[in-house]
Amino acid sequence: MGRIVLEKVTKKFEHVEVIPPLDLTIEEGEFTVFVGPSGCGKSTLLRLIAGLEDVTSGSICIDGRETTSLPPAQRGLAMVFQSYALYPHMTVRKNIAFPLKMAKMDQAEIDRRVTTAADVLNLTDYLDRRPGQLSGGQRQRVAIGRAIVREPSAFLFDEPLSNLDAALRVGMRLEISELHKRLKTTMIYVTHDQVEAMTMADKIVVLQAGFIEQVGSPLELYRAPCNRFVAGFIGSPKMNFIEGDEAAKQGAHAIGVRPEHIKVSATEGAWKGVISVSEHLGSDTFFHVHDTGLAETITVRVDGEVSFDHGDTVYLTPRDDMIHRFDANGLRI
Amino acid sequence: MATQHSRSAARLMMAPAVMLLLGWMLVPLIMTLMFSFKKYLPLRGGDLGWVGFDNYIRFVSSSSFWPSVMTTLIIVGGVLLITLVLGTLLALLLDQPMWGQGVVRILVIAPFFVMPTVSALVWKNMFMDANYGLLSYLWEFFGAEPIQWMSQASLTSIITIVSWQWLPFATLILLTAIQSLDHEQLEASEMDGATTLKRFWHIVLPHLSRAITVVLLIQTIFLLSIFAEIFVTTAGAFGSKTLTYLIFQRVLESQNVGLGSAGGVYAIILANIVAIFLMRIVGQNLDK
Numbered sequence: 001m002g003r004i005v006l007e008k009v010t011k012k013f014e015h016v017e018v019i020p021p022l023d024l025t026i027e028e029g030e031f032t033v034f035v036g037p038s039g040c041g042k043s044t045l046l047r048l049i050a051g052l053e054d055v056t057s058g059s060i061c062i063d064g065r066e067t068t069s070l071p072p073a074q075r076g077l078a079m080v081f082q083s084y085a086l087y088p089h090m091t092v093r094k095n096i097a098f099p100l101k102m103a104k105m106d107q108a109e110i111d112r113r114v115t116t117a118a119d120v121l122n123l124t125d126y127l128d129r130r131p132g133q134l135s136g137g138q139r140q141r142v143a144i145g146r147a148i149v150r151e152p153s154a155f156l157f158d159e160p161l162s163n164l165d166a167a168l169r170v171g172m173r174l175e176i177s178e179l180h181k182r183l184k185t186t187m188i189y190v191t192h193d194q195v196e197a198m199t200m201a202d203k204i205v206v207l208q209a210g211f212i213e214q215v216g217s218p219l220e221l222y223r224a225p226c227n228r229f230v231a232g233f234i235g236s237p238k239m240n241f242i243e244g245d246e247a248a249k250q251g252a253h254a255i256g257v258r259p260e261h262i263k264v265s266a267t268e269g270a271w272k273g274v275i276s277v278s279e280h281l282g283s284d285t286f287f288h289v290h291d292t293g294l295a296e297t298i299t300v301r302v303d304g305e306v307s308f309d310h311g312d313t314v315y316l317t318p319r320d321d322m323i324h325r326f327d328a329n330g331l332r333i
Numbered sequence: 334m335a336t337q338h339s340r341s342a343a344r345l346m347m348a349p350a351v352m353l354l355l356g357w358m359l360v361p362l363i364m365t366l367m368f369s370f371k372k373y374l375p376l377r378g379g380d381l382g383w384v385g386f387d388n389y390i391r392f393v394s395s396s397s398f399w400p401s402v403m404t405t406l407i408i409v410g411g412v413l414l415i416t417l418v419l420g421t422l423l424a425l426l427l428d429q430p431m432w433g434q435g436v437v438r439i440l441v442i443a444p445f446f447v448m449p450t451v452s453a454l455v456w457k458n459m460f461m462d463a464n465y466g467l468l469s470y471l472w473e474f475f476g477a478e479p480i481q482w483m484s485q486a487s488l489t490s491i492i493t494i495v496s497w498q499w500l501p502f503a504t505l506i507l508l509t510a511i512q513s514l515d516h517e518q519l520e521a522s523e524m525d526g527a528t529t530l531k532r533f534w535h536i537v538l539p540h541l542s543r544a545i546t547v548v549l550l551i552q553t554i555f556l557l558s559i560f561a562e563i564f565v566t567t568a569g570a571f572g573s574k575t576l577t578y579l580i581f582q583r584v585l586e587s588q589n590v591g592l593g594s595a596g597g598v599y600a601i602i603l604a605n606i607v608a609i610f611l612m613r614i615v616g617q618n619l620d621k
Contacts, residue, residue, distance in 0.1 A: 052520050073526035085521035089539040098535070099525035146525070 002063065002153040002186030003028045004049060009058035011044055011210075018044050019210040021058065026154075026188060026203070031180050034190045035197040035233070036207035042190045043158055045207070049188065050079050050156050063153055073102075078147035079156040082163065084139045086131040086146075092118075093127040096145045103150075117145040120179075137168045144179070154186035161196065173199060194234055198222070206230050228330035231256050237286055237299045239324070246294055252325035252333055259286065259301035261322035264308070269315025273298065275308050289314060362601075369594035376588045388595035397579055404488065405575040409556045411492040412499060413549060419496075420503030420548070421541065425533075427504070428511045438508075445501040449561040456494045457483065457566050487571035494562050499555075503548045510544035511537065543614075550611035557604060576600060 004026040011019040018041050026032045034042040047053040049060060051072035059068045067075045078099070086095050096117055100110045118124045121141040131139055140160060147155055157176070161169045177200050180187050191197055197204050198218045206213040206221065206229070214221060214230045225231035231239050239256045247255045263269065264287065273292035278285060287300040287308060298316060308314055325333040369388050372381040392398060427438060444452065460467050461482035469479035482490045514537065522536050560577050567573040569582060580600065584593030 050524060052523070072520075072524045077524070079521070079524045081517045081521055083515060083517045085515065085517035087518060087522070087536060087539075089542075098522070098527075102522075102526040102531060146521075150525075 004154060005061040007059045010056045011048055012056045022212060026186060029184045029186055031187045031200060031202045032205060033197040033201035034205050034207055035194055038192055040207045041210035042207045046156050046158055046190045050077055051075050076153040077156055078150050078152035080143045080147050080160045082159045084143040086139055086142055088131050091128050091130055092123060092142050095142055096149055099150045113149045117149045121145050136164050137172060140172055157189040159190055206233060226332050228326050231324055240298050242294050250325055253328040254326045256324040257318040259299040261319045262300045263317040264300055264302050265315045269317040271316045273314060275310055275312050275314060278309060365594045365597045368590050369598050371591045373590040374588055388591045392592055392595045401574045401576050401579040407488055408492055408575060409553060412495045412556055413552055415496040416499045416503040417545060419500055420507050423504045424507035424511050427508050441504055442501045444498055450565050452498055453494050453562040453565045461490055483567050484571050487567045487573040491562055491573055495559055499552055506544050506548050507541060510541050514540045546614050553607050554604060
């Protein structure tokens with residue numbers, strides 16, 4: 001249940017190729033996250049899998065079944081939309097029951113499934129309300145409820161958390177992860193937020209301009225990004241890239257060091273610089289260091305207890321084993 | 334202070350317009366009320382004094398009263414049905430992306446700009462004339478006997494003409510409503526396995542319900558008072574006499590101002606009942 005294989009899938013709008021030939025396999029039960037900057041084609045890719053857009057060429061197989069030309073409803077997938085897309089004139093109960101009613105399911109079975117879903121998602125008390133009377137997080141849960149009652153072979157999430165406030169987002173993120181652990185169904189999740197990708201995914205697919213830059217587990221991507229784009233996109237704050245002499249010493253066109261892999265000292269180190277801004281998050285402190293003699297401002301992440309201030313001179317030392325080296329084309333060496 | 338000053342200044346400046354509108358409304362209303370309690374026959378003795386509720390009783394007990402109410406209901410109902418059904422379909426059609434959308438939309442609105450008398454005459458003479466009307470040619474083309482539209486199918490003719498005039502209004506309101514429908518809702522229902530027809534029934538139609546009510550009520554108010562279309566086509570003959578037309582006949586053809594005024598008051602009451610509903614629903618719409 002839930003193995004999705006994309007072969008040489010392309011998509012053109014008018015004459016613009018949004019998705020160049022693309023191959024991808026999503027294994028059964030996997031939580032896959034499509035991540036990339038806006039306009040990278042990740043939502044289009046999801047809509048192609050859902051069947052809401054037609055592929056220009058190539059094939060999509062779900063559970064070994066050729067589904068390229070099947071309408072969305074027959075692909076056995078359920079989707080949660082960014083705007084939740086709840087039906088405003090129906091109660092929560094009717095919203096959740098809608099796909100089952102469309103499938104002409106027996107009323108007793110519908111009731112049973114709606115009750116179970118409401119139970120799982122803590123919606124039991126809200127079943128007779130309308131979407132307009134619910135909070136953002138509750139609406140989100142109704143949208144998920146509408147997806148799970150169908151018992152689909154895979155769930156598709158299209159940036160489901162982007163309309164929620166920060167605190168709620170963290171909570172829903174956990175809930176979706178827990179749901180995945182419990183249901184063990186394939187999930188494809190689209191986001192532009194690398195934190196969501198890192199925290200939730202079994203497998204991350206990094207996309208840029210329709211191309212797959214890298215596929216791998218969150219830690220694989222973090223530890224061994226295959227090019228500068230992935231290196232810069234995964235991890236927060238962003239990786240520092242240094243070009244020129246310093247990179248040439250390492251035999252590379254550019255080197256990258258993550259902010260957390262740089263040691264800060266008041267007395268000695270490889271690079272000397274001045275702190276321009278220090279951001280205190282409590283648990284961590286970020287220093288933006290300039291005048292290092294390197295072209296770029298360097299971001300450093302240190303423990304929250306380390307105290308340097310604006311204008312302090314510091315010495316930075318990157319951890320040798322954590323330096324990523326890239327060639328002139330941006331590929332990892 | 335400043336707000337109070339500007340408020341009273343604003344009131345002062347609005348006053349002439351308000352007075353004018355008030356007078357415009359109140360003078361005819363009061364005169365109608367007054368005449369409705371009088372026996373007033375301009376060509377047969379003029380003002381013959383107060384008669385109490387005589388006119389009201391006579392108007393309702395006249396043999397043409399109930400048929401005229403029926404005719405009114407048939408015309409209003411028929412036009413509402415046609416404009417709402419066709420309006421929804423047209424709105425769905427116009428919502429589809431197509432070449433020349435802008436021009437087509439303007440063409441669709443066009444009938445609304447034609448004066449009722451003109452459009453009724455155009456229909457009567459160009460389409461429905463038994464000898465040289467286009468519909469007669471069509472009937473003859475299929476070997477059928479042309480219909481004497483005005484006499485044999487007077488109500489159908491009037492309903493057709495009025496529907497043609499009001500279809501653009503319904504279409505326009507419903508089109509804007511359809512355009513405000515969240516696209517993701519349609520996609521979600523598509524994923525949920527709803528067929529096109531079920532999508533229309535479960536998603537689009539409920540979304541349109543408010544727009545439909547608004548169209549229904551606004552049209553009802555205007556349709557209750559249609560007059561020109563009847564005047565220039567059948568002149569109230571062949572069972573096409575509505576309540577409005579009956580009042581007109583009482584006042585101008587029978588020269589009985591008192592009796593006609595009583596009918597007018599009935600019409601005012603009817604229109605106000607509808608207006609109360611209308612304002613409530615439009616008000617609710619604005620609250621949302």
